[in-house]
Amino acid sequence: METANNLLEVRSLKKYFPIKKGVFSRTVGYVKAVDGVDITIREGETMGLVGESGCGKSTTGRTILRLIEPTDGEVIFKGKNVFKLNKHQMRHLRREMQIIFQDPYASLNPRMTVGDIIGEPLEIHRLAFGKKREERVLELLEVVGLRPQHIRRYPHEFSGGQRQRIGIARALAVNPKLIICDEPVSALDVSIQAQVINLMEELQEQFGLTYLFIAHDLSVVKHISDRVAVMYLGKVVELADKKELYDSPQHPYTQALLSAIPIPDPELKREKILLKGDVPSPINPPRGCRFHTRCRECKDICREEVPEFKDIGNGHYVACHMR
């Protein structure tokens, strides 16, 4: 991948969670939540990250921010290896990388006023205090479409969409470069989803933000992303420009996923690819290609060798022996 204007490079990122059992908490195995993820995000773009529940999307996002310590791999942000930074440097870096959470009911401290929630990052990074802090908070409230009088209220006095706006304002407070959006609209009503998505697009333009947009809703991702990465069982199986990926998906898993998007036209018929069986356990993932147990095109080589994640032209990456 070209390195010209890459803001974030994730290289063979791994996160294994130990499974402990017995009196002495012996480690009896690992949940391989993220098992070798490579993603590069260019400055100013929105990278969509999709996959079904439990495939490791959120863990990837959190590990990039070191909210969860990685098992292995590298994350290069603006040329710096994030995993090599000490506590102090890491704190400094958090000004540039922020996160928006899925559940707006859980991500705001119920005992703090909106002003304190949004103002907290300003205090932590010593950006503004007192009167200045309040001015900045009011400015941020306006940016995300909330009213100034909301500043003294508490999170439980707001609706889900409004709370998500508060979460966005908190992330914006430190003027970050990159925002990891961990399913930011999945918990909202469809009508509110559109509002929040539009707000996020406006903000991206206004502040030159880069997004890593994690979601399981393919149509939302199609709307907001420039490029899309598809994850399956802890690995990225396909990554391409949005148009390319949605028009000519290469990996059998992506094909199956896309065929599941409902078309709002009863006349139109499309072949649905039904996947057999369940997602295998990440504790003991299949040898070779992780998808081979459910793949229509599975050959002998798929059971033995892990497919390489290779460019098949135009920056369209796919991990499949058949391509």
Place this chain on the structure above:
Amino acid sequence: METRPDLQKETTVTKTKNKKREGRSLWMDGWIRLKKNKLAMFGLYLVIIIVLAALFAPFITKYDPYTQLIWTEGRAAQLSPPSAKHWFGTDVYGRDIFTRVIYGARISLQIGIASVLISVLIGVPLGAIAGYYGGLVDDVISWLINVIFAFPFLLFVLAIVAYLPPSLIIMYVAIGVVNWASIARVVRGQVLSVKEKEYVEAANALGSSDFRVIFKHILPNVLAPVIVQATLRVGNVIMLEAALSFLGFGVQPPEPSWGYMINQGRQFLLAGKWWWSVFPGIAIMMLVLGFNLLGDGLRDALDPRLKQ
């Protein structure tokens, strides 16, 4: 969630009332709910009345709790039944029992509140550290908690109090030192659940220090059950003090302790001179009942799970 009719109704009502209203914190919400709970308010009033009586004791009664009226009023003042002059009667030394009950409230409240404060001061930090950091620290603290729980409470305090010379300070500390375990256990459990909340993760993502995360994000959300537990504990401790004093290991005479008064009056109960024991007994009951009703009410008012 966007169009919950009950929520909408509430916001429109408050909006018309006051457009620029201040936000209502969860604490405020809790207080409003507590005010609606009649039993809890009854408990609160009981506690307030007894606290006021203890504070203003010299203004409520003209007698002194230590003065033996037999020297001035003769035999008539000895074990006289309740009357207009001595509302709760007098004891065998001719001391006014009403006065001694009121002054006794000072001792019961002091011990109740001081030793629970001590146990909160020990229990909250230890519980928070155990819950937040986990690992070996957690193992050690949890082990300590279990050891203290394994001891019979009364015997343990008895042992401490019997070994050291009896004094009020030692009582506070002895009870507090034993009592912290239940507070710590509550805090530890709460911290374990609160630290997994997304707002704690958000605080970490913003680069908060551990100190800030614990004190601004975790503890305020753990406080409600601690307040409930502490209130209920005050009632418990008052009972414990009474029991210790009854056994003679607590407050030493001539200090007016309810427990010791019951003990002294006990021998006259069968002779029909019931007032020496019964009035301090009622006082204990009222105060403990007050704290327990208040604690129960607080639990209902502050528990967010009952909110929705």
